[in-house]
Amino acid sequence: MKGYYNKPEATAEAIDSEGWFHTGDLGQFDGDHLKIIGRKKExxxxxxxxxxxxxxxxxxxxxxxxxxxxxxxxxxxxxxxxxxxxxxxxxxxxxxxxxxxxxxxxxxxxxxxxxxxxxxxxxxxxxxxxxxxxxxxxxxxxxxxxxxxxxxxxxxxxxxxxxxxxxEKRVSTSKEINTQEFKAISKFIGTLHDEIEIIPESHLEIDLGLDSLDIVEIITFIQNTFGVDISEEDFSRIKTVEALCQYVREKGGNFEEKEINWKKIFEEPVDLKMPSSKYVIPITTILKPLFTWYIKLEKNINKLEKTSPVIYIGNHQSMLDAFAFGQALPKDILKNTYFLAINIHFEGKIKKYLAENGNVILIDVNKNLKETLKIAAKVLKEGKNLVIFPEG
CATH class of the missing domain: 3.30.300.30 (ANL, C-terminal domain)
Incomplete structure (x- = not known):
């Protein structure tokens, strides 16, 4: 071709002085074949x-x-x-x-x-x-x-x-907007996220940006306000504010607006058998050469408090993080320190056995986060320490 019609700049960019046409594609050459892998402008x-x-x-x-x-x-x-x-x-x-x-x-x-x-x-x-x-x-x-x-x-x-x-300017045509359920639920969601426009069609996660802790708060609010129990499993099937209002209405219950009392919730009994510390120190001792000579872990524990309970928040980088953290803690603190872990990482009899005897508390964040919060509270109330890797 001679160039792009009436576009001299685009032509000059694509066709050089020797007449070569530059397609803008990216190639990968393996010695025999040239593979197109993308576009330069991308x-x-x-x-x-x-x-x-x-x-x-x-x-x-x-x-x-x-x-x-x-x-x-x-x-x-x-x-x-x-x-x-x-x-x-x-x-x-x-x-x-x-x-x-x-x-x-x-x-x-x-x-x-x-x-x-x-x-x-x-x-x-x-x-x-x-x-x-x-x-x-x-x-x-x-x-x-x-x-x-x-x-x-x-x-x-x-x-x-x-x-x-x-x-934010969109106006809902749903009749739900005038119901008692919508007014109460949208008002409560507004306390979780300031300056957010809520209409019945709003998607709970994508439009309103609700995270797992917000969902726990909403479930607890519905239980307190409407007397309706809703599991996180049921909540996973509810996508919009309108669907949530309809669920509450179908399940019935009396409306009574009152504040959530988390102190009272954390005093409720929780099904938790505290793991033993049987293998915490032995595993730490066995792995010490790895972190001393190969990984060469550096640690500074001058500011580490000896008092309990403490929540340690770790920056999750790899599967070795919990073991590295164990190396950094003095043995007397480590023995009274418990790690929250997602159960899918400990499937199988051996892994589960090591968790039960290695101060690891297995949780399912997709099933019952409220129960997880109560478990964390129980650990702390017993004067023990808790390790959480938020990213994991």
Whole structure:
């Protein structure tokens, strides 16, 4: 071709002085074959000068998970962010109440553990609709920035991106808006998140940004206010404020507005058999050479309080974190320190046995987070210490 019609600048950029046409594709040559791996204009150039092909990261994230239908990686405020369209049907089948946290724990954290520092995903955004694509199914990456600005979407196709400030102006046509249930529940949600517009059609997680702790608060509020018991398993099937109101109405109950008394809740009996400390010290002793000579763990415990109870919050980096933390603690503190761990990491008789005899308390955050909070309170009330890795 001679060039782009009436576009001399585009022509000069694509066709050089020797007549070579630069397609803008990225190639990978293995000695025999040239493989097209992406587009040059889609490359992300970080502030440190590193070039990243987002499709490579997307392929890695999608490996071994059925929680995600589509993912797009882009840069936002100088760090990598993943925009994710989950498989909501799979989430419902697995009884997962909070999509964002489940995907972060089970997918993104697993990717981040092995990814180079500059390729780590530091935040994720969950969207309700498919990502914007061409008619041939190719991702429209130039639209991702706009999608982030309007990440709280209500209806419409991906091509009809609605900025968040416009979403807030939407008026509901639902009759639910005048019901006692909606007025009470929306008022309470407003106390959890300031300056948020709530309509019956609002998606509890994506539009309102509710996390697992918010869900516990709402479930407790409904129990206190309407006398309706709702499990987190049931809650996982409820997507909107309107559906929540309808659930409460169907289950019946008398309306009585009153404050949540967490002190009273934490005094309720909880089914917890405290693990023994049988193998805590032996395991720590066995692993000491690994952390001393190979990993060369550095520690500074000058500011460590000897008093109990204490909550230790760890920055989760790898599966060795809990063992490294055990190496840092003096034995008398370690013996009275308990670790919260997700039960899926301790499947099998041997792992479960070691947990029960190694101060590890197994929890299911997707099943009953309120019970987990009560368990944590029981550990602390007994004068013991608690270790939590929030990312894990």
């Amino acid at each position: 490359m992300i150039v970080l502030s440190n000068g590193k070039n990243i092909n987002p499709s490579d990261i997307e392929a890695e994230i999608m490996k071994g998970t059925n929680l995600i239908q589509e993912v797009a990686v882009t840069e936002d405020e100088k760090h990598l962010i993943a925009i994710i369209y989950p498989d909501f049907k799979v989430l419902e089948e697995k009884k997962i109440a909070n999509a964002k946290e489940a995907i972060k724990w089970e997918v993104i954290d697993k990717y981040n553990v092995t990814a180079p520092k500059y390729k780590k995903i530091l935040d994720i955004v969950i969207v309700k609709e498919e990502l914007p694509k061409t008619k041939l199914g190719k991702l429209r990456r130039f639209m991702l920035k706009d999608l982030l600005k309007g990440s709280n979407l209500i209806k419409g196709t991906p091509d009809e991106i609605v900025p968040e400030k416009e979403v």
